[in-house]
Amino acid sequence: MASEGDRRSDAEVARRSRLLGSLRLEGEGARGVAIALLSTAVFVVAVVVAVTQSAGWPEVRRVFFSWHDISGSFPEIARAFVLNVKIFLVCEVFILVFALMIAVLRSLPGPVFFPLRALAIMYADLARGVPTILVIALLGFGAPALQLTGVPTSRVFWAGVGLVLIYSGYVAEVYRAGIESVHPSQEAAARSLGLSRFQALRRVILPQAIRRVIPPLLNDFIGLQKDTALVGTLGVIEAFNQSQIDSNATFTYGAYLAAAALFVAITIPLARLTDLLIARDRRRRQAGGGLA
Amino acid sequence: MSALRLDGVHKSFGSNEVLRGIDLDVAEHEVVCLIGASGSGKSTLLRCVNLLEPIDAGRIFLGDEEVTRRGADANAVRRRIGIVFQAFNLFPHMTVLRNVTLAPRDVLGLSRAEAEERGLELLARFGLEHRRDEYPDRLSGGQQQRVAIVRALAMRPELMLLDEVTSALDPELVAEVLNVIRELAQGGMTMLIATHEMGFARDIASRVCFLDDGLILEEGPPTEIFARPKQPRTQQFLERIIEAGRL
Numbered sequence: 001m002a003s004e005g006d007r008r009s010d011a012e013v014a015r016r017s018r019l020l021g022s023l024r025l026e027g028e029g030a031r032g033v034a035i036a037l038l039s040t041a042v043f044v045v046a047v048v049v050a051v052t053q054s055a056g057w058p059e060v061r062r063v064f065f066s067w068h069d070i071s072g073s074f075p076e077i078a079r080a081f082v083l084n085v086k087i088f089l090v091c092e093v094f095i096l097v098f099a100l101m102i103a104v105l106r107s108l109p110g111p112v113f114f115p116l117r118a119l120a121i122m123y124a125d126l127a128r129g130v131p132t133i134l135v136i137a138l139l140g141f142g143a144p145a146l147q148l149t150g151v152p153t154s155r156v157f158w159a160g161v162g163l164v165l166i167y168s169g170y171v172a173e174v175y176r177a178g179i180e181s182v183h184p185s186q187e188a189a190a191r192s193l194g195l196s197r198f199q200a201l202r203r204v205i206l207p208q209a210i211r212r213v214i215p216p217l218l219n220d221f222i223g224l225q226k227d228t229a230l231v232g233t234l235g236v237i238e239a240f241n242q243s244q245i246d247s248n249a250t251f252t253y254g255a256y257l258a259a260a261a262l263f264v265a266i267t268i269p270l271a272r273l274t275d276l277l278i279a280r281d282r283r284r285r286q287a288g289g290g291l292a
Numbered sequence: 293m294s295a296l297r298l299d300g301v302h303k304s305f306g307s308n309e310v311l312r313g314i315d316l317d318v319a320e321h322e323v324v325c326l327i328g329a330s331g332s333g334k335s336t337l338l339r340c341v342n343l344l345e346p347i348d349a350g351r352i353f354l355g356d357e358e359v360t361r362r363g364a365d366a367n368a369v370r371r372r373i374g375i376v377f378q379a380f381n382l383f384p385h386m387t388v389l390r391n392v393t394l395a396p397r398d399v400l401g402l403s404r405a406e407a408e409e410r411g412l413e414l415l416a417r418f419g420l421e422h423r424r425d426e427y428p429d430r431l432s433g434g435q436q437q438r439v440a441i442v443r444a445l446a447m448r449p450e451l452m453l454l455d456e457v458t459s460a461l462d463p464e465l466v467a468e469v470l471n472v473i474r475e476l477a478q479g480g481m482t483m484l485i486a487t488h489e490m491g492f493a494r495d496i497a498s499r500v501c502f503l504d505d506g507l508i509l510e511e512g513p514p515t516e517i518f519a520r521p522k523q524p525r526t527q528q529f530l531e532r533i534i535e536a537g538r539l
Contacts, residue, residue, distance in 0.1 A: 185381045189377065189381035189382075190383075191344065191366075191367075191370065192342055192370055192375045193370065193371075193395035193447060194370045194395055195367070195394075195398060199398050203383075203394060208384065208385050
């Protein structure tokens with residue numbers, strides 16, 4: 001039965017978000033919290049002792065964990081990191097729109113739309129099959145060299161195009177999974193009210209589909225945020241490239257740690273944000289009084 | 293004038309012939325109940341009338357318009373027909389009121405205020421006004437099904453198709469939905485109802501059609517069909533229903 005299927009997948013979303021939130025210890029009680037704290041402390045101490053007692057630790061510590069190197073390179077890398085964030089934000093918008101178009105093309109039914117479906121499938125296969133770094137190199141070095149009039153020659157621009165093309169392939173597949181997870185009876189109900197195929201898609205199918213795929217979409221956001229470092233391979237000064245420069249100047253790797261900290265500072269809040277969105281959606285849908 | 297006419301309608305799914313030449317005439321304000329075993333083609337028949345399934349042969353007329361003709365606007369046809377499904381199929385991401393106003397606003401072009409006025413009036417009529425801001429999964433099955441009926445009625449259809457609308461309900465919730473349908477029948481709504489509720493069909497139907505293996509084997513007023521079925525297959529079906537205590 002249709003609505004049962006729908007309910008099951010809602011339950012699944014709820015369960016998944018509970019997994020994401022499994023760091024929380026709700027309902028475990030004070031005893032549970034105490035056990036968790038103790039076992040964490042034992043684990044951390046064991047790891048710290050094992051690492052710091054190792055033969056190579058003094059050298060590793062000097063090369064990687066010099067506070068002087070980390071804090072000294074941090075401001076410069078942070079300034080360069082602004083470019084990573086900009087690339088991420090701009091690309092994400094285009095990816096979300098472009099990928100949705102591809103996913104919708106791919107889910108068009110009927111033999112008439114076969115060519116469009118085939119194109120969308122080919123696109124997704126290609127985008128996911130070619131290494132991102134290759135596409136960025138090809139576009140970043142190749143497209144400006146063409147010297148086409150009216151086309152930007154900035155390497156950052158073309159690297160961004162590359163990221164949009166690659167990530168749209170992944171995100172389109174995520175959208176498609178969401179669209180296919182909406183039970184056909186929902187479309188039947190919408191169409192039976194006289195809504196056109198497009199209206200049914202816009203009002204009934206996509207809102208449900210997108211809600212269900214927010215967690216995997218965010219996964220891809222996080223991947224994109226990390227992959228903005230690939231733009232550095234074009235010689236553009238962003239966080240990764242800047243940290244390489246700093247690292248080469250000091251012959252230590254503290255700068256890499258500074259860069260890593262910056263990336264993590266963005267991606268972790270993103271992950272928590274999704275949890276929050278999912279929880280809010282669940283609360284909103286279950287709000288209100290009991291059954292009459 | 294007939295509100296709905298089916299002329300030799302055939303429908304197959306692959307090699308499985310589900311409708312094998314259905315002729316049916318539903319007059320305005322008439323309530324026709326389709327009875328028959330599961331798989332006899334009742335649901336498919338309703339889905340064909342609503343053009344949710346394309347038919348393979350035959351013709352379907354809504355009023356004097358042939359809706360199965362080449363180039364007929366399916367969306368325009370569906371606007372005139374309301375259908376209620378066994379599984380409710382409410383939109384889970386919308387409130388009750390939004391479920392009800394979606395099509396009037398998007399399809400008929402009503403303003404939000406007009407659509408909400410129409411929707412609230414209908415919700416109030418069926419005792420659901422206090423549920424307007426709830427999401428469907430907060431409602432009981434009976435309430436969900438009543439909202440689904442209101443959602444269809446909000447389009448002011450000239451014909452309602454009901455596809456086993458009580459089959460997914462707990463027994464104690466069946467009555468509230470049947471009462472709504474009874475009220476619609478008294479209001480003169482033309483309805484084609486696929487149902488397993490024989491007692492209800494006997495009460496409400498102007499005419500009962502017994503479907504068997506994709507054909508209307510026997511039809512007539514409920515007193516005839518239920519008291520003196522002519523066809524052996526109808527007799528057999530009704531005997532089993534009585535055995536199960538459903539009549």
